[in-house]
Amino acid sequence: MNTLVRENRTANGDRPATEQFIAPAATVLENTDGYTLEVEMPGVTKENLEMWVENNELTILGRRSMPAVEGTLLHRESRPENFRRSFELDPSIDAGKISAKIDQGVVTLTLPKAEQVKPRKIAVG
């Protein structure tokens, strides 16, 4: 039950058009240099991936395209919804240096911590 429903009013404003999303599974790893975020989005290609940071919140949206198969569907377990998930960023993350890559449906984001936040040794003068 991890579906996020966002409502958008249509142009004439009478009935809202709802686009339903599913929150993709994500793994977060932390080390001294920053965070690594891996998000599973099968069927999503680079062109269909959108990511943005707003007010310390990172949002990832992926539109999936299932392979077009001709024929009758006998059994279905996959969900047709697209993927969307937001993450609140630790203020120590340098949002300008976030980088991402996508490989076989897994988006890997590297979120480096800002320099001055890393543990620094203080020399005794």
Added chain:
Amino acid sequence: MSLIRYQTPNSVMLPSLDRWASLRNDLDTLLELPFWAGSGRQSQLFSGWTPALDLYQNNDNIVAVVELPGMRKEDIEISLQDGTLTISGERKDERNQENGATRTERSTGTFRRSITLPTRVDANKVSATYKDGILTVTLPKAEEAKPKQIQINLN
């Protein structure tokens, strides 16, 4: 797991009940979890990973589509025996604990999906592609299993 034809239960007449349709879909999915189906799935209860599988059929082929993000091709095994297609593999968790705090939602470990095919297939002509984390296995039907037109001869 039952093999029934999937039909989207959308209620067109009452669009305001869209959200309830989605709740019902979620409950449907929840209640179709393995431990209700029994039969050979017990071993998967604690392995934690059951990738989603779709099955299609047309005149020439049976096509299985499995969601397997983040795998390496060589870690996926596809085998066919006695009319049962088995897709299995292992996703290794290569991370060591030298990193700091982690939160893991992605499944790791082994998975195994077996499906009995509705018709006979030609095992020599099975092909598979793995793109964008989706594995597509195409199994051409055996000649005698394809639908054929039968000519009626009137003498």
